[in-house]
Amino acid sequence: MGGAPFDALMSLDPETFARESRAVINFLAGYYRDVEKYPVQPEAMPGCLRTLLPDAPPENGEQMDVILEEVWRHIVPALTHWQSPKFFGYFQANASTAGFAGEMLSTGLNVVPFTRAASPAATELESVVMDWMGKLAGLPDCFLFSGGGGGVLHGSTCEAVVCTLAAARDRALSRLSHEGILRLVVYASDQSHSTFQKGARIVGVPRSNFRVIPTSAASSYGLTAASVRDAVEADVASGLVPLYLCATVGTTGLGAVDPVRDLGELAREHGIWLHVDAAYAGSALICPEFHEYIDGAELADSVSMNPHKWFLTNMDCCCLWVASPAALTSALSTNPEYLSNVTEESAAGAGVVDYKDWQIALSRPFRAIKLWVVLRRYGGAGMRAYIRRHVEMARWFERALEADERFEVIAPTRFSLVTFPIRPWHEGDPGDDAVDALNRKLLVAVNGSGRAFMTHFMVDGKFVIRMAVGGAMTRMRHVQDTWELVREKAKEVGALTNDSGQY
Incomplete structure (x- = not known):
């Protein structure tokens, strides 16, 4: 055949x-x-x-x-x-008709814009789109090409983190001895994404020099400047060199937000590279009501967010902005003869961007056209309506949890991530292990039904269920159906409010 x-x-x-x-x-x-x-x-x-x-x-x-x-x-x-309207796990991998169209154009044209000479329109469109996105998200002008900064489209936040860590490392080593890398320290919270630990190891920072700073319910699981200052000052007293600090807007586990301005002032004081990781929640920054979470961004060195999570842009697409492109390119640039092009020499001082110097790999897809099509097709108003719809769905689910005494909400629902466990199901203290076992059973029962999918997180030693709302096809009825499913499965696994079995 x-x-x-x-x-x-x-x-x-x-x-x-x-x-x-x-x-x-x-x-x-x-x-x-x-x-x-x-x-x-x-x-x-x-x-x-x-x-x-x-x-x-x-x-x-x-x-x-x-x-x-x-x-x-x-x-x-x-x-x-992942595109099921009942997928509420991890964070979404957004898709849309415009995203597919842009992906088809990117794949179909199949250019490789690592330098301007390799494809002038692709390079220039990327710089335009990055300024568009920066303005839409309310970033300070210092991150725009028009303001002396600039942006690049990576495949993932992991790539962006490694690149900014390399830039921070080289900036610090320029004033230290060669052995100075052993003194460099990276700071992140216990809620920060694990990619920062991986990235620090990749650029040569010793594992022992990565500081995981605890957070607590008192700060809604965001970092505090005081806790970071204590860690930094202890390291300085020990002869170490604070290098890099991550401030997260919308953490993976709980959607927590770190105080960007407070951390930025501390970073400036000690010469620390501040990176703002808004991989998930950065999409919400296009709505004015969320701008407060990025207050102080002008004090940061870099900001990243992923349109492929919550901005109707098909995988993969990560926006990275830097206030000093030279700091990034000096750490990542190579200039082999086979990549030089005599036709570009006359443009050397005209703001030409060679994106090969903004990333790890040489080859790169034409991601800009994908994001450009999404922006053109839906516009700022359409995207704000899209984000707000998911936020309202998540808040509806949060209110439903709060009205049912079997459940508790672990952290405030700032964006579209709801986190909850079942409370202890009878009087007295059944023990943390028993409560965690009950919540594990609930999650297994929900996912095993095939009618919804969620994931979990551990906070303060407690097993917590995460419901991330953000699918392109998700409607309120899917969220409401999932609430009924959670209630049904909670009953099945024994989540009763008292020993008599009454709800």
């Missing part, structure tokens, strides 16, 4: 491209029509695909309809459906 041998000379034939692309689009349209019918998380056993697929690729190429049929029969049933 195999097809004819693959003809490499016709691999990008326009007619074949049009026909097979339409087949894929029709496939995906059918998938999205039916996605709500699938269990959000499948019951796929490890190795299930190996039992269904051959041990080796076909010798001869096969037709696209045959391939798509296998995707439908074997791949789709074993997926966790």
